Amino acid sequence: MYKAKFNYQQTSFLTSAPDINALPPDTGIEVAFAGRSNAGKSSALNTLTRQNSLARTSKTPGRTQLINTFRLADEKRLIDLPGYGFAKVPLAVKEKWQKSLGEYLMKRQSLKGLVVLMDIRHPLKDLDQQLIYWAVQSNLSVLLLLTKADKLSPGPRKKTLLEVREASLAFMGDVTVHTFSSLNKQGLTELEQVLDSWYSRDEEADAQHES
Ligand code: GTP
Ligand code: MG
Secondary structure (H helix, E strand, C coil), X not given: CCCCCCCHHHCEEEEEXXXXXXXXXXXXXXXXXXXXXXXXXXXXXXXXXXXXXXXXXCCCCCCCCXXXXXXXXXXEEEEECCCXXXXXXXXXXXXXXXXXXXXXXXXXXXXXXEEXXXXXXXXXXXXXXXXXXXXXXXXXXXXXXXXXXXXXXXXXXXXXXXXXXHHHHHHCCCEEEEECCCCCCCCHHHHHHHHHHHHHHHHHHHHHHHC
16 A cells, blocks of 8 residues: 555645635645546545545536635645636636636746646547646646546556557656546545655755755
């Protein structure tokens, strides 16, 4: 059993921000969960933190409109970003959100990693690719999480994982790919391992300085 380095179950709600200007101070290390609406972002956060209703989940796509921020530990935050690509959202609202999402990825100093969640049955849509491209351009580490893995049987699941890993090479960045299910917790250890490494990075650099 993998023992996670950080106490993800001790994560607590911090703030809901209507836009990126209202986020907590830009210090420490931040990791954001992004993806199309309904991809399973809030569910994954709840699974990670072992809390049923920390991040709100919904059957109605586009439910999370605010940027919800959570405290994992001192100066370590998790962010639940609003979903993109929901057809019923007016174009002007979509464009405004895409613009502020781009701004957030490029300007936020504390943002070190981006988890891009994609339904394993519909991976790498145009907006997902755009987001991954932006993230790599901004020097962020990226984890592509193929969600709702319980919806596929093992063969097709493995096949999709390998295809997405292959396709992810084109982004030429620090891009990792895993499957995940909030329903049966498959992939939870892998998610924790990746987040552990992102949140420990500054410590490693400090340790090297000291030695
Ligand atoms: P928005 O906030 O609207 O952008 O959506 P979201 O990405 O936060 O998705 P959310 O976690 O609310 O999940 C959307 C729907 O997918 C809900 O009905 C969840 O129950 C379902 N769902 C999420 N994860 C899984 C999973 O691993 N397996 C299955 N079978 N269903 C899931
Ligand atoms: Mg949500």
